[in-house]
Structures are given as structure tokens and as C-alpha cells.
């Protein structure tokens with residue numbers, strides 16, 4: 434039965450955690466926002482709820498931190514104690530719930546769940562973030578479109594309150610009544626009013642405390658950025674036997690055409706969710722890179738690095754993730770589609786929709802079992818912020834140099850001194866040469882050739898020349914006999930010269946060389962396929978994932 438009262442218990446085994454200062458502290462004085470001026474007196478890394486309780490009870494100000502990937506400056510300390518949650522790292526699966534310590538990273542969680550055939554959907558783009566941090570920011574990821582933010586996936590929370598007492602919350606057990614919650618703690622009763630503002634009607638709402646008439650107490654702590662307590666453990670709902678995912682990279686020369694496809698994918702997916710049609714389009718995420726992002730990737734060669742062909746006039750790239758049933762055979766479905774069977778399964782429906790909106794030739798498809806290619810497509814996406822970041826860093830340095838006139842004067846003075854010094858050196862060398870004459874300097878070089886790169890180059894060239902001559906002379910001696918024995922018969926492939934072959938065989942027998950790899954027929958890299966509007970499939974284009982051996986297809 435629901436109530437508006439919650440009871441906090443004393444912490445189990447309270448004990449003092451080790452306190453760190455110096456380097457251990459210095460590395461935590463800023464977060465991913467690079468907000469300047471971070472400071473703290475000390476740092477603790479509690480391993481248990483009892484150590485967290487002791488730390489918050491005895492500190493005047495506490496900032497709990499996860500991976501400090503906050504982009505708002507919320508994980509930058511402004512004094513007081515830093516409470517690093519990274520060592521609260523228990524992890525287990527109970528039915529369709531993961532019971533997770535606040536310090537487990539989302540990547541660890543994702544990997545653990547994958548091993549147990551389960552999936553936690555609201556993982557944000559940065560998978561190094563910790564579970565506690567993602568709950569405290571109500572983080573959302575690319576799949577939020579289908580699955581929502583972190584909030585609905587949190588089924589239970591253990592929170593250490595400011596007085597060191599511990600609140601264990603289960604979704605559905607405590608709801609606000611008449612706009613208040615009552616929390617009984619060992620140090621007294623707290624009346625907590627529900628915030629009076631109205632939340633905007635948008636899927637991602639992370640600024641400020643959650644507010645809703647009759648809301649669940651657990652929702653007050655989700656997204657509270659650590660201001661109401663330290664989350665030590667969470668119960669997260671997970672999807673068991675998760676769907677497979679097919680990933681498509683779709684470039685457009687016309688942005689409006691790309692947005693039209695997004696709208697079509699959204700409408701088709703909503704219809705599938707409403708009808709439950711197993712053969713419907715089921716898109717979990719659509720991400721986009723605009724023209725400027727594409728230009729950055731091309732300028733830094735990132736497109737080539739990941740073997741992605743983005744035409745020069747690309748105005749928009751969509752990265753689409755669509756779901757297919759858990760036991761779906763994507764290869765077979767692709768074959769069916771290629772033979773003209775449309776709309777009989779989810780993959781066919783997706784391909785038909787893409788074919789309506791885009792030139793297939795430019796689309797790349799990573800099928801569910803092509804995990805490596807899928808990761809590469811995501812890495813390409815992640816390269817965009819990296820390209821931006823290094824430009825921002827360069828610009829910052831430039832601004833700093835210009836904004837600090839004294840520094841700039843110092844820099845100019847140093848540069849002038851360097852140039853003067855180089856001029857002096859050149860003049861001294863000229864004078865010394867003139868005094869000793871050409872002969873003297875040549876003798877000196879012969880005595881110390883290692884100091885004269887030009888001379889070294891000439892010597893090496895001469896040595897190479899001599900070796901080349903010797904080799905040519907040997908070859909000339911062998912040549913007539915070899916030619917006689919190995920003149921190719923018409924229509925026969927020419928065998929290698931026996932002298933060379935024997936030497937190679939000996940070296941191979943002694944383990945000095947590897948056998949020459951057998952040349953194999955190259956897989957066809959340009960497969961015509963019926964039923965695709967005449968589209969020809971190229972390596973790196975969307976059917977390559979299944980049409981031919983992958984290693985040959987992915988130009989890395």
C-alpha cells in the first residue's frame with residue numbers, strides 16, 4: 434500500500450574512510466565542463482554505505498562525484514569534501530532487475546548485462562559515466578526516443594541522507610499526499626514539500642527537482658544532482674532477451690530530404706509500437722551530423738580512418754539504429770529483400786522505407802552480428818566532438834596569447850633573441866670556413882662523418898650502389914642458364930627462377946621467411962543485386978556487411 438511516509442534507518446557499520454589530499458585530490462578538481470577554479474579540502478573513496486554515512490556526517494560540505502563527466506560544472510567542487518563513489522561497485526542481476534553500486538560504470542553494466550542476455554536502454558553517449566551520476570542527472574541516451582530517460586528504469590534506490598541515515602526506496606511505495614512527503618530519520622521528522630512548478634511536457638527534463646502532484650518519492654532523488662543525498666545503490670529495470678540492432682549510416686546532400694526520412698521513421702515506428710506488428714519498422718534511435726560536422730570529419734581524415742565514404746556535398750548524415758526480434762535471422766531477411774519480398778519482416782520494412790527516401794548506393798548497413806563495424810560507425814560519431822575540442826583548445830591558446838600583452842611581448846622578445854642567435858651562428862660558421870678553407874673542412878668531415886648528414890647520405894648511396902652492382906653481376910652470371918630452363922611455354926605461367934626459389938625455400942625451412950601467401954581469387958567487390966532499383970553495391974556501402982567477406986569489405 435502506498436503512503437506518503439518513509440522511514441530512514443541508521444547506516445550499517447559506520448566507519449571512517451581513508452582521507453586523501455595532494456595528487457589524488459588534484460586530479461578531481463574539475464569535470465568535463467572544464468569549469469575553472471575547482472577546489473576542495475580533501476577526498477574520500479568510501480567502499481561501503483557505512484563509510485559514506487561517516488563521511489557525510491562529519492563534513493561540513495560534501496560533493497558526491499561519479500566519473501565527473503558532467504558538462505554543466507555540477508561535478509566541479511567549490512570547497513569542502515569530495516566524495517568519490519567509484520568504489521561502490523557491487524553488481525548482480527535479480528530477475529529483470531540489476532542491483533548496481535553507484536560506482537559501476539555504464540560500460541561495465543552494459544558488458545555485464547550483455548553476458549547475461551540483458552540490456553539497459555537509457556545509457557547516455559558517454560559510457561564511462563557511473564550509475565550514481567547517471568541517476569543523479571537523469572541521463573538520457575540515443576535510445577531515449579523509444580525508451581525514455583533514466584527515470585522510469587530506476588525501480589529502487591539506496592540513499593545516504595545528510596545526517597548519515599539511510600533511505601531505501603522502492604518505486605510505487607511512497608507517494609506525496611497533499612503536496613508533501615514525510616521522512617522519519619533517527620535525528621527527527623522531515624516534511625518535504627513537492628515543488629510547486631509545472632514541468633514542461635518534453636521527454637528529457639533534467640533541470641531542477643522533479644515535480645508532479647502525487648509523485649513518487651524516488652523521483653525526487655532522480656535528477657537531484659546529489660543535493661538531497663548520496664546514492665549508494667540502485668535497482669535498475671533491464672530488458673531481458675533484448676532485440677538485435679541493425680545500424681544504418683545514411684548521408685544526404687539535401688538536409689530537408691534527411692529530415693523527411695526522420696519523420697517517416699518516427700511515424701512508422703510509432704505505428705509499430707501501437708500495433709505491436711512484428712514486421713513493422715522499429716527504430717530505437719536516430720542521430721544526426723550536420724554539414725559542419727561532416728566537414729570537420731573530412732578535414733581531419735576521420736571518414737577515411739573509419740572507412741566511411743561521405744560524398745563532398747554531404748549536408749546531413751543520419752545514424753539510425755533499428756531493432757529486430759531477438760532470434761531474427763538478418764542475413765536471411767536481406768536475401769529475401771534482395772529477391773523482391775517486401776514488408777514481410779522488420780528489416781524488409783526498414784529497407785523499403787530507406788529506399789523510398791535515399792539513394793541506396795550511399796547507405797551503409799551494419800547487421801546485428803557485425804559488432805565491429807557498428808562500433809566504428811559510433812566512433813565516427815564520437816570523432817565530431819574530438820575534432821571540435823582540439824580546435825577549441827587551439828583557439829583558446831591563441832586567445833590567451835593575445836589577451837596577455839605581457840606574455841605576448843615576452844614571446845616576441847624570445848623569438849627575436851632566437852633569430853639573432855641563429856644569425857650569429859651562421860656568421861660564425863661562414864667565418865670559420867673561410868679561415869680553414871675548403872680542404873680543411875673536407876678533412877674535418879672525413880674525421881667525423883657522423884656529424885655531417887650530407888656526407889653520410891653520400892656514403893650510404895655509394896654502398897647501395899656497390900651492392901646493387903654486385904647483385905646485378907650475380908644475376909647476369911645466372912641469367913642465360915635460367916632463361917634456357919625457364920622460358921615460358923605459350924599459355925603457361927612463368928615459374929620463379931630456380932636459384933631464387935631454392936634460396937627462398939632454404940630460408941623458409943630455416944624459419945627465416947614466411948611462405949608466400951597463396952594468391953586467392955579476390956571476392957567480387959561490386960555485386961549487382963536485383964530488386965534494388967538497379968543500385969550497385971560497393972564495399973563500404975550498405976549491403977557489404979553481409980554480401981562478401983567482411984575483412985575485404987571494410988577499408989580500414
Ligand SMILES: Cc1cc2nc3c(=O)[nH]c(=O)nc-3n(C[C@H](O)[C@H](O)[C@H](O)COP(=O)(O)OP(=O)(O)OC[C@H]3O[C@@H](n4cnc5c(N)ncnc54)[C@H](O)[C@@H]3O)c2cc1C
Nearest residue numbers: 499500501502503557558562563565566567572573659664
Ligand atoms: C562525451 C560526453 C557525452 C555525454 N553524453 C551524454 C548523453 O548522451 N546524455 C546525457 O544525459 N548526458 C551526457 N553527458 C553528460 C554526463 O555524461 C552525464 O550527465 C552523466 O550522467 C554524468 O555521470 P557521472 O558519473 O560522470 O557524474 P558526475 O559528472 O561525476 O556528476 C554529475 C552530478 O551527479 C552528482 N552525483 C554523482 N554521483 C552521485 C551519487 N552517487 N549520488 C548523488 N549524486 C551524485 C554530482 O554531484 C553531480 O551533481 C555526456 C558527457 C560527455 C563528456
